[in-house]
Amino acid sequence: MSIYLVNGIKLQGTIESFDQFVILLKNTVSQMVYKHAISTVVPVRPIRLPSATESEAGDAEPGNA
Incomplete structure (x- = not known):
């Protein structure tokens, strides 16, 4: 990072x-x-964020109430 x-x-x-x-x-x-001193944060490798459809599909699985 x-x-x-x-x-x-x-x-x-x-x-x-x-x-x-x-x-x-x-x-x-x-x-x-200190966070107020930070301008930019660059990860070493790409970060994969779940899309809205993936999180909705995960809620439909049994046991996810």
């Missing part, structure tokens, strides 16, 4: 944890980054 800050700095690593205000980014060291 690449995270670009509002001042142009690029940080790379994996998101280890997060809360309402900060993201903990882990690479060789862990860095706490």
Whole structure:
């Protein structure tokens, strides 16, 4: 994951944890980054989001009330 800050700095690593205000980014060291300082987040590989039809079909399966 690449995270670009509002001042142009690029940080790379994996998101280890997060809360309402900060993201903990882990690479060789862990860095706490305030969310208000983040401009852009770029994943390493494409993220697959389920479409609305897939989520509706999942609700129709038995046991999904």
